[in-house]
Amino acid sequence: MASYHIETYGCTANRGESRAIERRLRDGGHHPVDGPANADVAILNTCTVVEKTETNMRRRAEELDEATADVVVTGCMALAQGEQFADLDATVCGWDEVPEVVRNGECPRPTPDAEPILDGVVGILPIARGCMSNCSYCITKHATGKIDSPPIEENVRKARALVHAGAKEIRVTGQDTGVYGWDTGERKLHELLERICAIDGDFRVRVGMANPKGVHGIREELADVFAEEEKLYNFLHAPVQSGSNDVLGDMRRQHQVSEFRDVVETFDDRLDHWTLATDFIVGFPSETDADHEQSMALLRETTPERINVTRFSKRPGTDAAEMKGLGGTKKKERSKAMSDLKMDVVGDAYESMVGERHEVMVVEHGTGDSVKCYDEAYRQVIIQDAPGYGVEPGDLVDVEITGQNTVYAFGKPV
Incomplete structure (x- = not known):
């Protein structure tokens, strides 16, 4: 049986993958240790969102290669840009393959402490892998592929195990939770949430990122579930990315601004106190000054309480990387303007709570x-x-x- 050290970078979906890996390793009799120097195997679960992150991932892989006998590199960068690790003495593979690599042909041997793995009182529940999008700037899709949705009952069973293990907050995650079930011909996210909320226990449920296109088709059913289920946080993360339909078209985002507005208006109608989270990419190659102003206007109009502002960076192997980019100064100016507006909008939301x-x-x-x-x-x-x-x-x-x-x-x- 091997001792292992695992490091995870990136989103909650990645952390959910790591917990799934750990569960299978512990079920197989392997055990975690503190620090790579004490481990038989070091596992690096990588992220590949921006260029700086890639540089950090490569550097960390080199450090682990020096500190540990065996290194396994997995995650989004491993799957999308595995050649970046070709010169290292490391195994590069997908998430599902990690336990088999570490096991090295050994049969699983359950141990007494093989229980659901929690992050404190938070249970991370990846409900599916992949997405239905083909965004021109995204490299992650090369790692995750199209949506693959396990049955509702399987996800409910996993959620129930987390609750029984002591989870007080379940974070429903995925590359795009809004398209859960699309690969089977059904839109099932609202049904899955109802089933999870029906599990006995005092806990809360947070829904992870859901692209506007997927949410739009089930916005009324989804908003009704949020309004009816007290266990559900009234929180929706729907990344719009731009307030310009022209830019959204160049990004191949599938939705239009009007569909994002429809989602927001539906939730406004059903819920008195709810949080909208969204993302904007600033400085996409085709973004004009007018396009940027449309994004600023949309932010003011919809007043999301959580806003992620990201400057566009070219990702190797993506179509957007071939487009002529904007100057760094212009991107920096637009990013600062939107970030300043963001702080005003978010500050107003929290100020309105004082005294409640x-x-x-x-x-x-x-x-x-x-x-x-x-x-x-x-x-x-x-x-x-x-x-x-x-x-x-x-x-x-x-x-x-x-x-x-x-x-x-x-x-x-x-």
Whole structure:
């Protein structure tokens, strides 16, 4: 049996893949150790979102190669750009192959501690792999492929195991949760969420990234489920990427701005207190000044409480990499303008909460004696002096919002 060290970079979907790998390794009798120097095998689960990340992944792989006898490189960069690791003494493979590589032909041998793996009280549930998109700037699609959706019952079983293992928050993840079930000819995300919420226990459910096109076709059914199920955080991450239909066309994003607006309006109609999260890519090669202003206008109009602003960077092997890019100065200026607007919009959202009372789920320890919590709409609330209030991760607490710090609020137990 091997000892292993695993490092994970990137999104929650990647962390979910690592937990699936760990579960199978532990079921096979392998055990984790602290640090690569103490491990028989070091596993690097990579991300390939931007060029800087790739550089860091390559550097970390080199460090592990020097520190450990055997190195396994997996994840998005391994699958999309495996040649970057060709000169290292490492095995490059997909997520599903990692346990078999580590096992080296050994039969699985379950151990007494082979239980669902949690991140504290948070359970990460990848409901599917892949997506239905073909975005011109995306390299991750080369790693993940088209959507592959396990049956609802299988995901419910995994969710139930997480709850029984002590999960108080289940994070439903995937490359695009909104298209769950499309490969089987059905749109099933709302049905899956209903089934998960029907599991006995005190826990909350957060839905991960769902592209606007997938959500648009089930927006009414999905919003109804959010309105009816108290266990569901009223939170939707729908990355629009641009407020210009021309740019969206060049990005091959599948949706138009009007469909994003439809989704927002439907959730506004069904829910009083909810959080919209979205992403914008600034400086796409074909983005004009007018296109940028349309994105700024859309941000002001829809007022998302969580906003990821990313400067466009060319990804090798993508169609957008062949397009003539904008100057770095122009991208920097547009990014700063949108980031400044973002802080104003997000700050207003948290300021509006001051004086209100909310029920929050305590999820993890923060800095010092604080804890991080999330309210019904997945807005972050910090409780200071948690030991003094007898508050710890996993608790449901009623708080009064006493202040805010732009991207989170402060709450006092009542």
